[in-house]
Amino acid sequence: MTIIVTGGAGFIGSCLVERLLAEGQKVLVIDSLWTGSMVNVDKFKGHPNYRFANWDVRNKYPIRETPKQIYHLACPASPDHFGESPIEILETCFRGTQNSLDLAVSCNARVLIASTSEIYGDPRVTPQSEDYWGNTNSFGPRACYDEGKRITEALAYGYQQKHNLEVRIARIFNAYGPSMQLRDGRAVPNFIAAAMEGRPITIYGDGSAGRCFQYVTDCVDGLISLMQSGYTRPVNIGTNAETTVEDLARMIAALVAEKIGSTRKVPIQFFPARTDDPYRRKPDITLAKEVLGWQPRVILRDGLEKTVDWFLQNSGKMPVVKVIDEQSTMPLKQASVSVAV
Numbered sequence: 236m237t238i239i240v241t242g243g244a245g246f247i248g249s250c251l252v253e254r255l256l257a258e259g260q261k262v263l264v265i266d267s268l269w270t271g272s273m274v275n276v277d278k279f280k281g282h283p284n285y286r287f288a289n290w291d292v293r294n295k296y297p298i299r300e301t302p303k304q305i306y307h308l309a310c311p312a313s314p315d316h317f318g319e320s321p322i323e324i325l326e327t328c329f330r331g332t333q334n335s336l337d338l339a340v341s342c343n344a345r346v347l348i349a350s351t352s353e354i355y356g357d358p359r360v361t362p363q364s365e366d367y368w369g370n371t372n373s374f375g376p377r378a379c380y381d382e383g384k385r386i387t388e389a390l391a392y393g394y395q396q397k398h399n400l401e402v403r404i405a406r407i408f409n410a411y412g413p414s415m416q417l418r419d420g421r422a423v424p425n426f427i428a429a430a431m432e433g434r435p436i437t438i439y440g441d442g443s444a445g446r447c448f449q450y451v452t453d454c455v456d457g458l459i460s461l462m463q464s465g466y467t468r469p470v471n472i473g474t475n476a477e478t479t480v481e482d483l484a485r486m487i488a489a490l491v492a493e494k495i496g497s498t499r500k501v502p503i504q505f506f507p508a509r510t511d512d513p514y515r516r517k518p519d520i521t522l523a524k525e526v527l528g529w530q531p532r533v534i535l536r537d538g539l540e541k542t543v544d545w546f547l548q549n550s551g552k553m554p555v556v557k558v559i560d561e562q563s564t565m566p567l568k569q570a571s572v573s574v575a576v
């Protein structure tokens with residue numbers, strides 16, 4: 236029986252598809268290529284267990300088979316998209332999720348919903364455990380995603396109550412790795428792109444904001460473990476190894492320089508923090524360890540090295556989604572990272 240992956244041509248989705256195919260599963264990817272890319276799934280073409288449907292999840296998918304599982308991942312996840320397409324993102328969160336849940340009901344399939352750490356908003360408590368209700372702003376630049384993902388969780392809960400549907404909810408914290416787009420807009424690809432292209436790295440805020448970046452294969456392991464588990468409430472999927480945004484920028488600048496054999500200094504420019512940007516985000520992953528027996532394994536330095544290697548090898552093949560105009564405002568201050576190796 237088939238496993239459906241909506242958003243399977245995206246960054247996390249394509250890594251999940253690769254894993255499922257390697258396990259011998261039959262996979263149908265449903266993706267509109269809004270933020271996903273054929274570049275991510277070209278490698279599966281011709282695989283006997285792989286099929287692709289170019290389809291927007293906001294519309295009901297005309298299914299001709301009975302899937303046993305649905306991983307519902309389809310949705311833009313970069314703050315750059317929140318400003319460009321808030322209504323489309325809200326529609327994707329509500330109608331897209333509802334369509335996947337309806338499909339699961341009609342096929343008696345189990346469905347895993349990709350939720351996010353963003354449902355905690357700008358948290359007042361650290362670390363964030365699943366029973367923290369969050370601090371979100373429903374009327375701000377991140378609202379479409381924060382509130383949109385909150386509604387996906389509420390929908391999943393409603394379907395579980397009303398239809399006795401088997402739902403799994405993964406709250407994914409800052410994933411990174413190969414197959415992100417160079418112009419994705421998130422910190423890791425932005426910093427790698429700047430360092431590779433010899434531009435200054437742009438930091439929003441003073442660089443002290445905290446994040447916990449998890450490598451994509453760890454994230455995919457967590458999603459599969461959750462899908463296979465009997466646990467029906469939300470679970471944080473992330474690492475609790477915290478770093479500051481400035482330390483991340485310095486690590487990436489040094490890694491790129493090491494790889495390309497450069498000794499020049501990489502400037503860092505500090506711009507005002509973005510509205511509602513969470514200051515400190517760190518998951519409590521006790522629950523995931525207990526109910527899934529899962530925990531992340533890849534340390535940041537190793538994951539970043541693999542990611543930088545991948546970008547250096549593949550950046551030429553990537554479609555340009557968006558070039559951020561960093562010159563439109565003046566930086567607050569400038570620092571330089573010495574990358575002499």
Ligand SMILES: O=c1ccn([C@@H]2O[C@H](COP(=O)(O)OP(=O)(O)O[C@H]3OC[C@@H](O)[C@H](O)[C@H]3O)[C@@H](O)[C@H]2O)c(=O)[nH]1
Pocket residue numbers: 312313314351352353380407408409410420421422423425426437438439440444446480509512513
């Ligand atoms: O070029 C950049 C990009 C990002 N940043 C900062 O780096 C931090 C991390 O930003 P990212 O855009 O990578 O990620 P965010 O924490 O905002 O979460 C976002 O991307 C990861 C997804 O899992 C989340 O769902 C999504 O909302 C933020 O403080 C952001 O302002 C920069 O300083 N410069």
